[in-house]
Amino acid sequence: MPDDELSRTFAALADPTRRAILARLSEGEATVNELAEPFDISLQAISKHLKVLERAGLISRGRDAQWRPCRLETAPLDAVSHWIDRYRERWNDRFDRLEREIRRVHPGKEGLEHG
Amino acid sequence: MPDDELSRTFAALADPTRRAILARLSEGEATVNELAEPFDISLQAISKHLKVLERAGLISRGRDAQWRPCRLETAPLDAVSHWIDRYRERWNDRFDRLEREIRRVHPGKEGLEHG
DNA sequence: ATCGTATTCAACCTTTCGGTTAATCAACGG
DNA sequence: CCGTTGATTAACCGAAAGGTTGAATACGAT
Structure with a gap:
């Protein structure tokens, strides 16, 4: 540990x-x-x-x-929450970048299914 | 584990x-x-x-x-987030009840410092 | 002082963790 | 087919987790 x-x-x-x-x-x-x-x-x-x-x-x-x-x-729980949030933020940024890139390459496409 | x-x-x-x-x-x-x-x-x-x-x-x-x-x-991270949130909710409810009780016993008091 | 209750400390045991090295599996490139 | 590269499996090891029982500590009550 x-x-x-x-x-x-x-x-x-x-x-x-x-x-x-x-x-x-x-x-x-x-x-x-x-x-x-x-x-x-x-x-x-x-x-x-x-x-x-x-x-x-x-x-x-x-x-x-x-x-x-x-x-x-509750302080440590808050810390965990923040850690996860920071995380999800990065992850979503990554999807945003990916989506922009896809739109750049296939200008006709309107969206992307994440599932 | x-x-x-x-x-x-x-x-x-x-x-x-x-x-x-x-x-x-x-x-x-x-x-x-x-x-x-x-x-x-x-x-x-x-x-x-x-x-x-x-x-x-x-x-x-x-x-x-x-x-x-x-x-x-990210699904498990979401699960963790929800777990913590459920948690904080209960905890806050508890403070609310506590505060109401204190107000009942000491009607003059207006607030309670949590820190 | 003594007894009872609440809690912790200490020693021990077994299982799991996180790491190692050596061997194996899987896929490609000549 | 053979060798190389990427990754996993297997066997092992020391340390730590989580449990046990038994003894010790810290108080309150009598």
Whole structure:
């Protein structure tokens, strides 16, 4: 696992358990035990998942007596969104160029089916 | 690595080499050798990366004589975008509810700083 | 002080990942 | 047919993921 921001985020999201945890947290804060409840794996495994999510910046944790409430942090998701958008932009530019080129070579053609 | 669509996509994106390959492909189709050129790793390693990307549906491959040109496929990226959006929606709903609740309890308060 | 609850740390195991090299397959050009 | 070029497959390796169990830590309650 590489150590850059985006890689950590994607790697953290590449697990259904962790995504389910995030989904739960999108409804509000929760403790480790609460988060673990729906799953068939040990509490320690959940704790590890939380550490992964925390390292990726996708959650942060507070302190309330012996509980460590987790909350969702959306900044890394925004980063992913932006990365994808930047992407789609380039891709569309490429189609635009392609279409212009085709129009140049076949001036009669009016459009191009992308599918 | 779990076997669902989203997990495969995220896992495929969680590697800088693979993201660089996608970036290159966003400029247009390329052969395996062309894709491998910027990297210090073996052609076989690149071939493996391409297989991962293909399994995730992020690229597709054609046939042109002995070359296997790769092209970007954006459907999985769209899926990721939608997943994140659905997410942010829930999260914002939650803030809205929270804000309403706060206004109910402290009718004088006008707003809440999210940062 | 002690007990119980919430959570993490540590050690271990098995599977997967990302890389290597060597061998193989596929298509073209003489 | 033979050699070359492009790409994949196979066998292997070290490191990391994701899980387990068992011990430790951090608090609150009694």
